[in-house]
Amino acid sequence: MPKRLEGKVAIVTGAASGIGRTTALRFAHEGAKVVAADRNRPGAEQTLAAISAAGGEAMLAQVDTSKADQVEAMVETAVTNYGQLDILINAAAILIVTPPIAEHSERDWDMMMSVNLKGVFLCCKYGIRAMLNSGGGSIVNIASGSGIQGTGQSTAYGVTKAGVIHLTTMASEQYTPHGIRVNTVSPGPVDTPQFRGSAQSNAQFEKTRRNHPMGRLGQPEEITNALLFLASDEASYVSGENLIVDGGQIAGAQY
Numbered sequence: 001m002p003k004r005l006e007g008k009v010a011i012v013t014g015a016a017s018g019i020g021r022t023t024a025l026r027f028a029h030e031g032a033k034v035v036a037a038d039r040n041r042p043g044a045e046q047t048l049a050a051i052s053a054a055g056g057e058a059m060l061a062q063v064d065t066s067k068a069d070q071v072e073a074m075v076e077t078a079v080t081n082y083g084q085l086d087i088l089i090n091a092a093a094i095l096i097v098t099p100p101i102a103e104h105s106e107r108d109w110d111m112m113m114s115v116n117l118k119g120v121f122l123c124c125k126y127g128i129r130a131m132l133n134s135g136g137g138s139i140v141n142i143a144s145g146s147g148i149q150g151t152g153q154s155t156a157y158g159v160t161k162a163g164v165i166h167l168t169t170m171a172s173e174q175y176t177p178h179g180i181r182v183n184t185v186s187p188g189p190v191d192t193p194q195f196r197g198s199a200q201s202n203a204q205f206e207k208t209r210r211n212h213p214m215g216r217l218g219q220p221e222e223i224t225n226a227l228l229f230l231a232s233d234e235a236s237y238v239s240g241e242n243l244i245v246d247g248g249q250i251a252g253a254q255y
Contacts, residue, residue, distance in 0.1 A: 002233045003031030009036040009082040011074065013065055013123060016043025019142065021050075021222040023089055023227050028056030030228065032087065035078045037061040039092075040120035052082040053111075064094045065119030075126040084134035087231045088127040089188035090120045090141045090164075095194055098154045109156045116160035117167070124171055128180060136179025140230045141168050142223075143186040146244045161186070165242050173239030181239040182232045188246025213248040 010027050014167030015036035019044075024036045028051040036051070038044040041062045051058040059081060061074045076083050092115045096108045120141050131137035147161025165184050167191070172182040189195060189208055195217070209217055226245045227236050244250060 004228065005087070006031035006235070008032045008086040008231075009035075009076050009078060009084050010087035010089065010231065011037055011061075011065070011085065011127065012089045013037045013119075013122075013206065014093065014142075015047050016040035018091075018194055019187070019190065019223045019227075020091035021047045022091070023091060023224045024058065025050055025054070025056075026221070026224045026228060026233070027087070027089075028058055029054060030232075033082045034058040035061050035074065035082075037048065037063050037065075037074055037092070039064045055160060065090075065123055066114040068122050071119075071122040072126045075130050079130050079134075085127060085130040086134070086137045087140045088123060088131075088137065089227055089231065089234040090123050090139070092119055092123075093142065093160075093194075095154060098156060101155055104155055107221070112154070112156040112160050116157065117227075120164050121167060124167070124182070125173050128171070128175055131180050132175075132178060135237045137181075138231045138235070139168075139180065139182045140227050141182070142182045142227075142253045143168075143184045143242065145186055145188045145244065145250055147188060148242075148244070149250050169240050176239045181230075181235065183238060183240065185223060185226045185230065186242055186244045186246070187223045188212075188218060188244075188249040190220055190223060192220055213251075216247075218245065218247060 010032040012024040015024040017036035028034045036044050036047045048060050063070045063074045098104050143164040144161040146158040150158045168184040
C-alpha cells in the first residue's frame with residue numbers, strides 16, 4: 001500500500017513537542033520529507049533524531065514564527081533543500097493562563113497574539129507563496145475548542161484561536177481557486193506538556209479529565225490523525241473547514 005504522503009514536502013511548526021512532534025513523526029512515516037520547525041532547538045533535534053531512527057527524511061529549522069524574516073527563511077530552506085512545499089502544519093502556539101480581562105496583562109496579550117495569530121498569518125503568507133510556485137498544496141492550522149466556545153482559562157488564547165479559525169476561512173476563500181486547500185483542526189484538551197503546564201496542578205488536570213464526556217483527555221496522535229487526513233489527497237475536496245476533534249466536549253456543553 002503506498003504511503004499517504006509519498007513525494008510530499010511538509011513543514012510542521014511546533015515540532016519540538018506535543019502535537020507538532022507526533023505530526024512530524026507521522027508525516028515522515030507516511031513518506032513526506034519533513035521540515036521540523038521550532039524555536040526550541042533541543043526539542044526539535046530530538047524530533048529529528050526520532051524521525052531519522054525510524055528511517056524517515058527530515059531537516060531542522062530553528063524559527064520564531066512571530067518573526068517574518070525567520071519564517072521566510074524557513075520556507076526558503078524547505079524549497080531549497082527539497083524543491084517544493086506541499087504541506088504546511090501550523091502547530092506552534094503558546095498558552096498562558098491569565099486572570100479575567102480587567103487584570104489581564106498587556107504583555108501576556110501581546111505575546112500570545114504574536115505567536116498564536118501573527119505567527120500563523122506569517123507562515124500562511126510565505127507558505128502560500130511557495131505553494132503557488134509549485135502548483136498548490138494543503139495548509140492545516142491548529143486552533144482550539146477555546147476559539148469556538150470561550151473559557152475563563154485564558155482570554156488572549158481563546159481570542160487568538162478564534163482568529164486562526166477566521167484566518168483559515170479567508171485564506172481558503174482566496175486560495176482554493178489556486179489549488180491550495182486551507183483547513184483548521186480545533187482540538188479539545190489534549191495530554192501534552194503544554195496542557196499539563198497550563199493545568200498548573202495534578203488536581204486541576206484530573207478535574208478536566210473527570211469532567212470530559214469520554215472521561216479522558218485526547219492523545220496527540222489522535223489530533224495527528226485528523227491533520228494527516230486534511231493534509232493528504234484523501235481530503236482533496238475539503239477546504240475552509242474547521243474540524244473539531246474534542247471527544248464531544250463542545251457538543252456536551254450545549255445541553
